[in-house]
Amino acid sequence: MEASFPRIGIAGAGAIGCTLAARLACSGRAVSLLARGATLEALRRDGVRLTDRQGSHCARVTASDRGAELGAQDLLFLCTKSHDLPALLPAIEPLLGADTLVVPVINGVPWWYFLGERGRFAGQHVEAVDPGGRLAARLAPPQLIGCVAFITVESPAPGVAVTSNPLRMVFGEPDNRPSERLERLRALIEAAGIEARASERIRDALWTKLIANLTSNPLSVISGATLEEVYSSPDLHELVCDLLHEGLLLAAAYGARVELDPPGFLARGAAMGAVRTSMLQDHARGRPLELAAIGDAVLELAAKLDIALPRSREIIALARFCSRRGRPR
Numbered sequence: 001m002e003a004s005f006p007r008i009g010i011a012g013a014g015a016i017g018c019t020l021a022a023r024l025a026c027s028g029r030a031v032s033l034l035a036r037g038a039t040l041e042a043l044r045r046d047g048v049r050l051t052d053r054q055g056s057h058c059a060r061v062t063a064s065d066r067g068a069e070l071g072a073q074d075l076l077f078l079c080t081k082s083h084d085l086p087a088l089l090p091a092i093e094p095l096l097g098a099d100t101l102v103v104p105v106i107n108g109v110p111w112w113y114f115l116g117e118r119g120r121f122a123g124q125h126v127e128a129v130d131p132g133g134r135l136a137a138r139l140a141p142p143q144l145i146g147c148v149a150f151i152t153v154e155s156p157a158p159g160v161a162v163t164s165n166p167l168r169m170v171f172g173e174p175d176n177r178p179s180e181r182l183e184r185l186r187a188l189i190e191a192a193g194i195e196a197r198a199s200e201r202i203r204d205a206l207w208t209k210l211i212a213n214l215t216s217n218p219l220s221v222i223s224g225a226t227l228e229e230v231y232s233s234p235d236l237h238e239l240v241c242d243l244l245h246e247g248l249l250l251a252a253a254y255g256a257r258v259e260l261d262p263p264g265f266l267a268r269g270a271a272m273g274a275v276r277t278s279m280l281q282d283h284a285r286g287r288p289l290e291l292a293a294i295g296d297a298v299l300e301l302a303a304k305l306d307i308a309l310p311r312s313r314e315i316i317a318l319a320r321f322c323s324r325r326g327r328p329r
Helices: 015-026 037-046 082-095 131-138 180-191 202-223 227-232 234-253 262-271 278-284 291-304 310-325
Strands: 008-011 031-034 048-052 055-059 062-064 073-078 096-104 146-150 160-162 168-172 195-198
Touching: 008 015, 008 082, 015 031, 015 048, 015 055, 015 160, 031 082, 037 062, 073 082, 082 096, 082 131, 082 291, 096 146, 096 180, 146 202, 168 180, 168 202, 180 195, 202 227, 202 234, 202 262, 202 278, 202 291, 202 310, 227 234, 227 262, 234 262, 234 291, 234 310, 278 310, 291 310
Parallel strands: 008 031, 008 073, 031 062, 048 160, 073 096, 168 195
Antiparallel strands: 048 055, 146 168
């Protein structure tokens, strides 16, 4: 099968963006990165650097803070924080050609959740992550493929990504239909050394990730716990189980098939080791938290079906309080 997408762009050079850029560049693909500030300087000086289970990698990429300098891409990965996406639209506009395939690699409920859906929710948008529906209006099928990234990675320095866990990504058309371009995308990522799967039920994988986010990210901000501690500490066990059951209830209400047994889920989470969630990393650096996508959007979906998530609501509120109070000293 032809491995097309000769022009590959990545908007956002954080931990996920650098991981993807390094893997693709090391597989021989030309990669353009939209970055800024110290990260842009590091990419131009040292290239993108990744340490993962397969070793240490360094690759040269084309980096710029001006989309017009990079030009229209055949494939564009959006690897920014979800709350940054609406403001990012003007910056990525020069990267979007008429046939550019856009793949959002983001946490939480995506703006495209209801795109391609039929029935009672057809035409709706998720206000918490897409105020006014701007993203759904500009970045919609057929220009869009859904993505769920199961990647735990940290960025200890600009342009650097470090992980000790497996890298896995799931892709799917928003309308759940198989497609030739979906398979080409899967093959591209697989060839880059990342486990990749094409799904005809992308929202199943999305709910699995949403539940993982819901049970770990806000709680990590409150407690300062790593993934290993969140999922193995006896002090947090009842709380995590409550969050897990609320997430499973909501997923089932939206028709998702989540193959997840609670003991196995907790064991796999604990096996991730002393990894800080992305939200805890942001909190430690005084950055805005992805509570809109990981918390508020989940509560918004629950409200659409009149489902109460009391434990989730409490933990999200506490995480927001911690964020407003400021980073730990």
